[in-house]
Amino acid sequence: MTVVTESETRAVRRSAPPGRPRRKVSREAVAAWTLALPFVVLFLAFTAGPVLGSLGMSFTDIKQRDLRTPFSVNGVGFGNYVKALGDETFRKAAFNTAYFVVIGVPLTLVVALAAAVLLDRGVKRFQALFKVGYYLPVVTSIVAIAVIWRFVLSPDNGLLNTVLGWVGIDGPNWLASKTWAMPSLIAMAVWRNFGSAMIIFLAGLQGIPDSVEEAGQIDGAGSWQRFRYLILPLLRPTVLFTSVTTGIGYLQFFEEPFVMTQGGPLDSTISVSMATYDQFGFGNYGLATSMAYILFVVIAVITFIQFRLLREK
């Protein structure tokens, strides 16, 4: 048996041929963890930690005033969850969020798909111009959008009511109406967001070979039939993807009501995320985090269902 010193082992390891997996892996692993470490530290501190912290908080009665004396906090089991689900405002928020998602997601996807088809088949010549134009709202700050849209929706000298006036329609005071506030926010959200789904649809459409349509043409299918029975089925993965990502985004509906209506009039546009934010503002941290977790569970369940529905069949 030979005694191998530390430095000799290292020398051997360095010159080890690539065929020796165990030693290679350890060198690789050291490098991998060195590269991963900064991310992991920041991720634990500012994402994973807060996620777990939130879960913990949701089972306690923690309030803003407890921040300096964390040991005065009591566990309340599922108390916050029960309280949230029984809360009038929260239920209203859940209803509004569902309203927004059920109308807003299909509308966004239909507009996005129509725009993508238009770009892919129709306006070949100025495609880049149209693409960039339709995409502009996606890269715009919601606060600036709010400033603009308050003018668009303003009752007397607003852009929308002025245009409606041309065709003899007397438009309502959109954001102050219990009936029209939510549709206004949905319209704004569709206007703001359809561009990102459009880009994904466009990529999907461009991935479909021309021969598919040519075959349909030879078989005598009209352009709508070709779209409905040839193109749309091939787009299924893309539709799945955009409906899931748009759905996840819309379930968190927050910025539009926050900057436009503050949830009003009479809670008619308050969303689950807004109700959560309001409880945070009141200092009810336990209740706020439980609401956020309820939202998370709903998002997870709906995403799962979407995958099942659209993948099989």
Add this chain to the structure above:
Amino acid sequence: MRRTWWIYLIGVLGLIAVAAPFLWMVLGSFKTQGELLRVPPTWWPQDATTQNYGDLFSKANFPRYFVNSTVVALAVTAGNLVFCSMIGYALAKLRFKGRNALFVVVMATLMIPGMVTFVPLFVLVTNAGLANSYPGLILPFLVSPFGVFLMRQFFLGLPDDLIDAGRVDGTSELGIFARIMLPLTKPALATLGILTFLGSWNNFLWPLVIAQTEDKYTLPVALALYSTGQNAQNYGLLMAGAVVVVVPVLVMFLVFQRHVTKGIAITGLK
């Protein structure tokens, strides 16, 4: 072709519907307060003025907010480029224990709503004494699961032969990453950089709760507070403010739009 003209007409009408509010904002920023209140509204400014932009300097401290937004967005972008490319490479190309678990955990957080982390994050940052500071504005956004996903995807597409060649040449593992592989990811870095910059520039809720004194406001925060505060009736100032918030990123987007739309198409995430 007889059919094409009305297809273009639909396209142009759509373009007008999307762009009209922007146009109105830009034109409105050159109107006087009186003209902005006129019924029916005017399209082109009748007596154009740059008074509103002057007010952004004198009445509101917009240059300061502009600098704050830029500093925060640049720092957040730099952090994401550096840290996400590092771990993205490790997850795509290096074998180590816990790799799959790490990837799954990071990706799982993509589905978690922002509101879930909001309260504990606020408590953490406030208790660390970072409220109303640049670190408080920047640190929570220095890395993103989305960035990891994007960079990992891109590294997966690069050939392993390059790594083996580097190893044969005796280049260290970190050297292979930094000198051989990283330079090949410029397109992905450009995409991630632009998307991150845009996201940070437009970020609103977090700066709103963390920036408490006026000298730490970012542009969206300042604009939001001006549009609800005592200046809420000064429409010209608000329009000009909105232009200052929007136009820099619009110009940036127009210059780099190819990367942005490619990144969106690859990942489907905003």
